[in-house]
Amino acid sequence: MFYAFATVAVVASLLVIAQRNPIYSVLLLIASFGALSGLYVLLEAPFVAVIQIIVYAGAIMVLFLFVVMLLNAPHEDTDFDERTHPLLRPGPMRLGGLLAVALVLELVWALAAGAGAGRFGIGSVTSVAAIGRMLFTDYAFAFEVTSVLILVAMVGAVVLARKEGGQ
Amino acid sequence: MLIAQIVLTLFVFIALLHSAAAMVWFERRLAALLQQRFGPTRVGWQGLLQPFADVIKLMFKEELRPKAADAFLFALAPVISATCAFAAFAVVPFGGTTTLLGLLPEGIHLQVADVNVAILVVFAIASMSVYGIVLAGWSSNSKYSLLGGLRASAQMISYELSYGMALASVLLVATSAASANPVDTMSLTAIVNGQDGAWLHVIPRWFIFLQPIGFLIFLTAGIAETNRAPFDFPEAEQELVAGYHTEYSSMSFAMFFLAEYVNMVTVSAVATDLFLGGWHGPLLPESLGWIWFLLKVGALLFFYVWMRWTLPRYRYDQLMAFGWKVLLPLSVINLLVTAAGVLYFQ
Amino acid sequence: MTSAPLEQYLMLSAVLFGIGTAGVFVRRNLITILLSIEIMLNAVNLAFVAFGRMYGRADGQIIVFFVMTVAAAEAAVGLAIVISLFRHRESLNPDSFTELKW
Numbered sequence: 001m002f003y004a005f006a007t008v009a010v011v012a013s014l015l016v017i018a019q020r021n022p023i024y025s026v027l028l029l030i031a032s033f034g035a036l037s038g039l040y041v042l043l044e045a046p047f048v049a050v051i052q053i054i055v056y057a058g059a060i061m062v063l064f065l066f067v068v069m070l071l072n073a074p075h076e077d078t079d080f081d082e083r084t085h086p087l088l089r090p091g092p093m094r095l096g097g098l099l100a101v102a103l104v105l106e107l108v109w110a111l112a113a114g115a116g117a118g119r120f121g122i123g124s125v126t127s128v129a130a131i132g133r134m135l136f137t138d139y140a141f142a143f144e145v146t147s148v149l150i151l152v153a154m155v156g157a158v159v160l161a162r163k164e165g166g167q
Numbered sequence: 168m169l170i171a172q173i174v175l176t177l178f179v180f181i182a183l184l185h186s187a188a189a190m191v192w193f194e195r196r197l198a199a200l201l202q203q204r205f206g207p208t209r210v211g212w213q214g215l216l217q218p219f220a221d222v223i224k225l226m227f228k229e230e231l232r233p234k235a236a237d238a239f240l241f242a243l244a245p246v247i248s249a250t251c252a253f254a255a256f257a258v259v260p261f262g263g264t265t266t267l268l269g270l271l272p273e274g275i276h277l278q279v280a281d282v283n284v285a286i287l288v289v290f291a292i293a294s295m296s297v298y299g300i301v302l303a304g305w306s307s308n309s310k311y312s313l314l315g316g317l318r319a320s321a322q323m324i325s326y327e328l329s330y331g332m333a334l335a336s337v338l339l340v341a342t343s344a345a346s347a348n349p350v351d352t353m354s355l356t357a358i359v360n361g362q363d364g365a366w367l368h369v370i371p372r373w374f375i376f377l378q379p380i381g382f383l384i385f386l387t388a389g390i391a392e393t394n395r396a397p398f399d400f401p402e403a404e405q406e407l408v409a410g411y412h413t414e415y416s417s418m419s420f421a422m423f424f425l426a427e428y429v430n431m432v433t434v435s436a437v438a439t440d441l442f443l444g445g446w447h448g449p450l451l452p453e454s455l456g457w458i459w460f461l462l463k464v465g466a467l468l469f470f471y472v473w474m475r476w477t478l479p480r481y482r483y484d485q486l487m488a489f490g491w492k493v494l495l496p497l498s499v500i501n502l503l504v505t506a507a508g509v510l511y512f513q
Numbered sequence: 514m515t516s517a518p519l520e521q522y523l524m525l526s527a528v529l530f531g532i533g534t535a536g537v538f539v540r541r542n543l544i545t546i547l548l549s550i551e552i553m554l555n556a557v558n559l560a561f562v563a564f565g566r567m568y569g570r571a572d573g574q575i576i577v578f579f580v581m582t583v584a585a586a587e588a589a590v591g592l593a594i595v596i597s598l599f600r601h602r603e604s605l606n607p608d609s610f611t612e613l614k615w
Contacts (some may be wrong), residue, residue, distance in 0.1 A: 013533070017539065032555070045562050056551075060588045064592065104531035131574055
C-alpha cells in the first residue's frame with residue numbers, strides 16, 4: 001500500500017518537472033497530492049489527509065490552473081535550447097546538479113543504513129477534537145498570526161495583480 | 168460480510184444512476200405542471216420511460232471532438248465530474264442497521280464507508296469536482312467554453328466557503344448537549360443518531376429547528392455548488408451557448424448531466440442527514456428508516472426543481488456579490504451565534 | 514496491513530524534496546518553479562506527519578496545518594507577482610527578467 005502511493009507520488013512529481021505543458025504539470029501535481037493524501041491516511045492522520053485534498057488539491061491548485069489558463073502560458077519553455085541550457089554544459093550548474101543528486105542519494109543511504117530503528121508504535125487515530133484542542137491552547141498565538149498572514153496575503157495578491165490604472 | 172458490503176456498494180452505485188434517470192423525468196414533469204402543461208406522458212405510463220428514451224437518443228448521437236481540443240483533457244473532464252459526483256455518496260448513510268428482513272446473520276449499516284471525518288470528505292470531493300468543469304472549459308478550446316468554465320469554477324469555490332461554515336455550525340450543535348447522543352467525531356452516522364427522538368414527544372429533534380439559518384445557507388450554497396438555477400449562469404442556454412459543455416455531445420454530455428443530477432441528490436442527502444434527521448421517523452422501525460430518508464430527500468429535490476422553474480436567473484456579478492457579501496458574512500455570524508449558544512446552554 | 518518503517522517515509526520525503534529542488538533549478542517557466550516549491554513543501558509535510566506518528570503526538574499534524582496555510586498564502590502572492598510580471602514582459606521565462614528596472 002505504501003509502495004503504491006509512494007511510487008505514484010514520486011513518478012507524478014518527476015513528470016511535473018519534466019512536462020512542457022504547464023496544465024499537465026498542474027494536473028500531475030494534483031495526482032501527486034492525492035497520493036500523499038493516501039500516505040497520510042496510512043500514517044493515521046485522516047484529518048490532514050482530507051485537509052490536503054481540500055486546501056492543496058482543491059484550492060491552491062485551482063488557483064494555479066486559473067493563472068495558467070488566463071495567462072495562456074506557452075507550451076514550450078521559450079528559449080529552451082539544449083546547447084545553451086546551463087545544466088547540460090560543463091560549468092558550475094552541472095557540478096551543482098551532481099552534488100544535489102549525491103546529497104539525496106547519501107540521505108537515502110543513511111536512512112537505509114539505520115533501518116529497524118524506526119518502527120512505529122501502536123498509535124491511535126488522532127481525533128479532530130484533540131487537534132482542535134491543541135490548536136487553540138498550545139498553538140493559539142500561531143493560529144491567530146496565521147489568520148493575519150492570510151489577510152495580508154489576500155490584500156497583497158489583489159494589489160499586485162491589479163492593472164496599472166490605479167497608480 | 169464482505170459480500171454484503173460489495174453488494175451494498177454496487178447497489179448504491181446503481182441506485183444513484185437510477186435516481187439520476189428518475190430526476191430527469193421528475194424535473195420535466197414537475198416543470199411542465201408548474202407551467203400548466205403536461206410534459207412527457209407518452210413514453211410508457213405517465214412518461215416514466217422518457218429518461219431511457221433520452222439515454223438511447225444520446226447514445227446514438229455522433230461523438231464530436233473539436234480538432235484543436237486537447238484530446239486527453241477533453242475526455243478526462245466528464246470523467247472527473249461524474250466520478251466525484253458518485254464518490255461523494257460513499258460516506259453518506261441512508262438508513263439504519265438493517266438485516267434485509269432476516270437474510271443476513273447480522274445487521275449491515277446502510278452506508279458504504281463509515282469514516283470519522285465524513286463531513287470533511289464530502290467537502291473535499293465537492294472541491295475536486297471543480298476540476299471537471301474547469302478542464303471541460305479549457306480543453307474545448309473555444310471562447311464560450313473557457314469563459315463558462317472559469318466562471319462556473321469561480322462560483323463553486325466562492326460558495327464552498329459558506330457551505331463549509333454551515334457544516335461547521337451543524338457540527339457545533341451535533342457535538343453539544345443539544346443533540347441526543349453527542350459524540351466527538353465528524354461521522355455522519357453519529358450526527359444522524361444525534362437527531363433521534365423528539366422533544367415533548369411531538370417535535371422531532373432535528374437540527375433544522377436548532378439551526379434554521381444554517382439550513383437555508385447550506386441549501387443555498389448547495390444549489391450554487393451544483394450550478395443549478397437560480398445560480399446556473401455559467402451553463403445558461405441563453406447567455407453563453409451552454410457554457411462549458413458547448414462542445415460536448417453524446418455520451419460525454421450525458422456524463423455532465425449525470426454528474427449534475429447525482430450532485431443534486433448528494434447535496435439533498437447530506438442536507439437530510441445533517442438537518443432533517445436522516446432516517447429517523449415516527450412510525451417505522453429503525454431498519455426501515457430508509458423509507459423516511461427517501462421521502463425527505465424527495466422533498467428536498469422537489470424544492471430544487473421548484474426553485475429552478477420559479478426564480479429568474481442571477482446575473483454573474485450579482486451571483487458573486489451575493490456569495491461573498493451576503494452569504495459568507497451570514498454564515499460567519501451564524502457560526503458565532505451557534506458557538507455562543509452552545510457555550511451558554513452547556 | 515503493516516505500515517512501512519519510519520525510514521522509508523523519510524526517504525520518500527527526501528526524494529520528493531530533491532525533485533522539488535531540481536525543478537526549481539532546472540525549469541525555465543515561472544509557474545513550474547512555483548509548482549516545484551509546492552512539491553518541496555509537501556515533502557516537508559510528509560516528514561512532519563511521519564514523525565508525529567512516530568512519537569504519538571498531534572504536533573506533527575498541527576505544524577502541517579500551519580505549513581499548508583503558509584503555502585496557500587505564498588502561492589497566492591507568488592502567482593500575483595507572476596501575473597504582473599507577465600503583463601510587463603509577455604513571457605514566463607525567468608531569463609527575460611534580468612534587469613532591475615524596466
